[in-house]
Amino acid sequence: MTTLNYLLLLPLLAAIALVFVPRNYRVVMRLAALVATFVTMLLAVKMFWQFNGATADANGYKFVCTIPWLGAESLGIACKLGVDGLNVGLILMGAIVAFAAACCSWEIQAREKEFYILLLVMTGGILGAFASLDLFFFYFFHELALVPTFLMIGVWGRGERKNYATFQITLYLSIGALIALVGLIALYLQSGANTFDIPTLTEHIRKNPLSANAQHFIFPLLLFGFGILVSLWPFHTWAPLGYGAAPTATAMLHAGVLKKFGLYGLIRIALPLLPQAAQSWLHVVAFLCLGNILYCGLVAMRQRDLNLLIGNSSVAHMGFAFLGIASLNLIGITGAVVVMIAHGFLAALTFGLSGYLYRHAGTLTLDQFGGLLRRLPFVGAALVMAMLAGCGLPGFANFIGEALVLFGAWKSFSLPTMLAAWGGLIIGAVYMLRAIRSLLHGPLPQKWDHLPDASNLWRKLPFVLLLGALLFFGLLPGSLTEKIKPSAEAMLALANGPTAKEDQMVLAPVRSPLLRPEVIKSAVETQR
C-alpha cells in the first residue's frame, strides 16, 4: 500500500460509508465529505512533495501499487496505480479541486446524502482515472464519474434547459467514451501483449511497433473519442450548456479535472503507442485547436450569461493544450501538461465564484450586474484575479503553460501558433475584461444592495486555495516543469520513434502542408 492507494480509496470508501448513515444526519454528510476530500488533498500534497525523492520502478513510475481483487487476471486486467511526471501534478490538482468543490457545496440544501455520496464517487473516479496504469481501469474510473455527473446536474442543476443539458452532456460524453473504448480494446488486441497494463504494453510496443494500418485505424478512434471528452472543436457544444446547468461543485470538478482526462489519454496512450499515426494526424489537431481558440473565443465574446462565457472560455483554453500536444516536442508537451493543471485550478475557481454569485443573486445575466466590487470586495477581487489569469497574465500558472505551448508549437506549426497567440491574448482579453467591466465596475443597481460578500473563512477557503495554487505554480513553475520533464522526454522518445528528438523537430514541419521549404530550412538552421 502506498500513498496513492489511500488517496484513491479514501473518497470511495467514504462514499460507501455514507450510504449507511441515516439521511437526517445532514451535518455528518457534509463533514464526512469535507474530511475525506481534505485528507485526500493532504495525501496528494504529500505525494507531490515526495515525488522527487521516491524510488521509481523500472518503467519510471513511482508509488506503484495494485488494488487486489479488482480486475481479471486471465484477461490481463489489474487495478495498477502509479504516478510519473505527467500525472502527479494532475492528481494534485484534482485533489485540491475536489476539496474546494466540497467546500463550495454548502449551497446544496436538499438531499444532501445523495449529493455527497455522488460527489465522493466522482472524486474517486477522477483520481482513479488519472492514477491508473491499466487501460481498462483508466476507462473504468472515468466512466465511474459519468453517472454522478448526470445525476448531479439533473437533480441539483439549474436553469430552464436543465433536462436538455443533462441529457446532452451525458449522451455526448458517452459517445466519446465508447469510441475511445473501442480504440483502447483494439490497441490491446493489436499489441498482442495480452495485457491491459500500460507500462508492459508500452514496453512491448516499443519492441514490436504496431503495423501502420492498425495505427491508422486506432489513432482516429482515440483522437476523436478523447477529443469529444475534451470538447475539441467541433465537438464542444456540450460543454458550455452542461456547465451552465450544473451545480457549482459538479461544474468545478468536471470542467476543472475530469475534462482533462481526454488530453491525458492522448499524451499517455495515443502518442507514445501509435507514433506513426500520431505524426500524420497531429497537423489536423493543430488546425482543429484553432477552432477552439478562435471560434469559441469569439463565441464567448458574445455571451450575455457569465456561466456560458466561462464555459466557452474553458473550451477555448483547451485549444492551447491541444496545440501543445500537436507540437510533439518537449517544450510543447510540458506546456500542455502545465496548461491542463493551471486551467483545472482556473476553471474550478471561476465556476466556484460564478456559483457563489448565482446562489446569492439568482441570475448570472451580465447586463443586470454592475459595480459589484463595492459590495463584494473579496469575491470581486478573486473574480478579477481569475479573469486576468484567464487572459494569461504573468504570475499565474496559466501564463507559464500558454507561453510554453506557444514556444513549443512555433517550431512545428508557426501559422497556427501565430493565430493562437492572437486569439488567446486578444480575444481572451476582450471577453474577460468586458466581463469584469459589466460585473464589477460601473454603477451598482439598487437590487444588489443586499448581496453578501464571502464572510467567513469557510466561504473564502476554496477560492483562496485555488488562487494560491495558481500563484504558486505561476511563480515557481520549476516545481512542476522539473517533474514533468523526464516523463515527457520518455514519452517523446517513444512518440518520435528511435530517432532523436531533434530530428523530429525537422520532421514535423515537413509534414505541415502550409509551410514553404525555405521556412523549414531556416527553422532547421535556428534549431542547430
Place this chain on the structure above:
Amino acid sequence: MNSSLAILEMAVIALGLALLVLDLWTPPERKRELGSVAAIGLALIFVFSFVLENAGPKGLNITQENIRLFAFNKMFVLDGLALFFKRFFLLAAFVVLLMSVDFADRIAAGIAEFYALVLFALSGMMLAASANDFILVFVTLELITITFYVLTSFQRSRLRSLEAGVKYLILGALSSAFMIYGIALVFGMANTTNFAEIVAAGKPVFAKPLFRLGLLLVLVGLGFKIAAFPFQMWAPDVYQGAPMPVTAFLAIGSKAAGFVLLLRVLFGAVPEVTLQWTPLFVAMAGITILYGNLCAIPQRNLKRLLGYSSIANAGYLLLGVAAGSAAGSSAILYYLSGYLFTVLAAFTAISVVVRHLDDEDISAVAGLHQRSPLLAATLALAMISLAGIPPLAGFFGKFLLLKAVLERGATQPLFCWLIAVALVGIVISFYYYLGVVRAVYWSKGPPDASPIEISKPIKWSLYGCMAGMFYLGLFPNAFVNLTSAAVKVLRF
C-alpha cells in the same frame, strides 16, 4: 445409461408435484406461503448442484476438468455448460418465486398452480441446458413455452393478460411448427438427431441444402425464444400483458434457455455451418440491436420499455454468437449472468411500486426516491447496469462482448461495422434507460407520496441482486474463469 445425472431436474419436478399435493391440504389464506416453501426447496437444490459438480469419475470436478457425462441414450449431457445454466435458472426461479409470493394478492385464484407452473417451466429450462439431441431441444422448448402460455394469461380478469397469452400462443405455436419441420429435415438428411453423431457425419451432411434449410428453420424457433429480429414481434405485447413475475421469468429464463440451446446447436452440432453463416448472425445482431433500441425510445410503459430493451439485449448477446469464438460464448455467459441480476432487480422493484396501480406507466415511479430510497436506488442501478456503465455487471459484460467482436474485426471488416452499429445502439439506450433514472430522481410531482412497504424476502432479494450487479462489475476474475471453463465443451 445413467439417469441419476438428471437428478436436479427430477427434484424440481418432484417439488412441483409436491406443491400441487400440498395445495390440497393448505387452507386458502395460507396458500401464498407455498411459494416460500418452493423457494426454499429451490435453494436446497441449488446447494446440491455443487455436490453434483464432482460427479465425474473418481469425484473429479466436471467444470474444471471438462468432463462430459451422458444419459438417456446420449440425449442428455451433463457438463460444465449445463451445470452453469442449471444454477442460473435455479437462481432466477428462486427470485421469481419470491416475487410471486409478493404478487400473490393480484392473482385471483390458483396461486399454488402458478408456483407449480413456474417450477415446471424451470425444469424445462434446466433440461434445455443439457440438450444434446434435437428431440430434446424440441421437447424442452415445448415444455417451457406451453407452461408460459398458461402463466402469461394467469390474470384471467385482465384483458391485457389474456391478449398477451393468445398472442404468445399463436406466434409460439407457429415457431414451434417451423422448428419441428426443420428438425424433420435435419433428421431426413443426417439420419440422426444426436448432436455428436451429426458432428461426426461432418461435411457430406453439412453441404446438403435441405440440411441447411432444416437448420435455418430450427433457428427460427430459437430466434423466437430469444426475441431476435425478425421474430421479436411478440415480445413487447407479451411483456406488457403478462403478470410481473412471469415477465421477469420470460425476460431472463426463457431468453437464457434460448441462448443455451443456440450455443448447443450452433457450436455443439454444426460448428462448420455456423462459421459459414457468420454474415447472417452479424446482420441479425446488428438489426436486433437497432430495432430494440430505436423502438424503446418512445415507450412510456415500463414493462413495454423493458420488452424492447430485452430485444436490444438479445442483439448484444448475438454479438457473442456472431463472434463465433470461445471468448464470444464466454462473454454471452457473463453478460447473461449480469442480465439476470439486473433484470430481476428492475422487475422486482417495478412490481412493488405498481402494486396498487392498474398500469405500469413511467409516471408511476416519479418521486420514488422519496417514497422508498431502496427501490429508487435499485431501479436506478438496474438501469445504469443495463446501459452498461461501470462499476456494474452490465458494463463488464458489454466490454467482453465488444472485445470478442473486435478480436474478429482484425481479420474481417464486417465486424467493424457491427461494432459501429452496437455503439450506436448503446448510445441510444443511454437515452431511455437514463430517462427512467430521471423519472425516479427528478421528475415532477409524485402522484402519491406515501412510503412504500417492502416485505422482508423482497428486500433481501433486492439486496442480493444489487450485490450480484456490483460483484460481477467489480470483481470479475473468478467469474470470468468460470465462464471460460464452462464453454470449453463447445467447438469453435
